[in-house]
Amino acid sequence: SQTIHQWPATLVQPVGSPLSLECTVEGTSNPNLYWYRQAAGRGLQLLFYSVGIGQISSEVPQNLSASRPQDRQFILSSKKLLLSDSGFYLCAWSAGTGGYEQYFGPGTRLTVT
Amino acid sequence: QKEVEQNSGPLSVPEGAIASLNCTYSDRGSQSFFWYRQYSGKSPELIMFIYSNGDKEDGRFTAQLNKASQYVSLLIRDSQPSDSATYLCAFKAAGNKLTFGGGTRVLVKP
Numbered sequence: 547s548q549t550i551h552q553w554p555a556t557l558v559q560p561v562g563s564p565l566s567l568e569c570t571v572e573g574t575s576n577p578n579l580y581w582y583r584q585a586a587g588r589g590l591q592l593l594f595y596s597v598g599i600g601q602i603s604s605e606v607p608q609n610l611s612a613s614r615p616q617d618r619q620f621i622l623s624s625k626k627l628l629l630s631d632s633g634f635y636l637c638a639w640s641a642g643t644g645g646y647e648q649y650f651g652p653g654t655r656l657t658v659t
Numbered sequence: 660q661k662e663v664e665q666n667s668g669p670l671s672v673p674e675g676a677i678a679s680l681n682c683t684y685s686d687r688g689s690q691s692f693f694w695y696r697q698y699s700g701k702s703p704e705l706i707m708f709i710y711s712n713g714d715k716e717d718g719r720f721t722a723q724l725n726k727a728s729q730y731v732s733l734l735i736r737d738s739q740p741s742d743s744a745t746y747l748c749a750f751k752a753a754g755n756k757l758t759f760g761g762g763t764r765v766l767v768k769p
Binding site: 580590592595605634640646647649651652655 | 691703708
């Protein structure tokens with residue numbers, strides 16, 4: 547069966563510090579991968595998605611970036627965090643072919659102070 | 660107009676009753692629809708998906724899709740306190756992306 551991991555689970559970072567969040571998927575090949583952010587009490591905002599290694603599509607221009615160095619690894623980064631970057635960051639995967647349902651990882655709760 | 664509209668709630672339901680959640684969408688070309696459950700502080704969990712007009716049942720959950728009227732609904736029968744959560748509606752947008760609604764918060768009272 548497929549499993550999706552995210553780390554860290556929680557993170558408190560000062561404004562202006564860098565960020566690196568990692569997501570890995572097990573039990574599937576060539577998945578589509580997604581990064582979402584959910585602000586407190588808000589809906590899901592798609593930040594990036596990837597259909598393959600090195601292929602990244604950005605949905606919202608901001609100070610975040612994403613990379614996919616391996617088939618089942620997705621990384622979200624920032625060089626300098628803003629207060630507005632606080633939120634619940636969720637990684638998700640869907641099958642590369644066939645169904646469109648997405649499955650979410652446990653998430654990383656980021657607080658920028 | 661938002662692409663996906665959901666009543667934010669809270670929808671208060673007595674234990675054992677039926678909870679009825681509705682979602683309307685603006686993209687007439689949408690073909691695939693999803694319901695997720697999200698407990699407070701947790702990530703969303705897929706509970707149902709539906710691609711064809713009509714009803715789809717899975718245990719205590721029934722999803723209903725009406726493409727002509729552009730709405731999808733979720734019924735939760737015999738509601739339990741453990742069903743208290745936020746329910747997110749989503750549809751397949753362009754490419755492999757999903758567009759999510761803001762969610763409906765459900766409270767099941769014993």
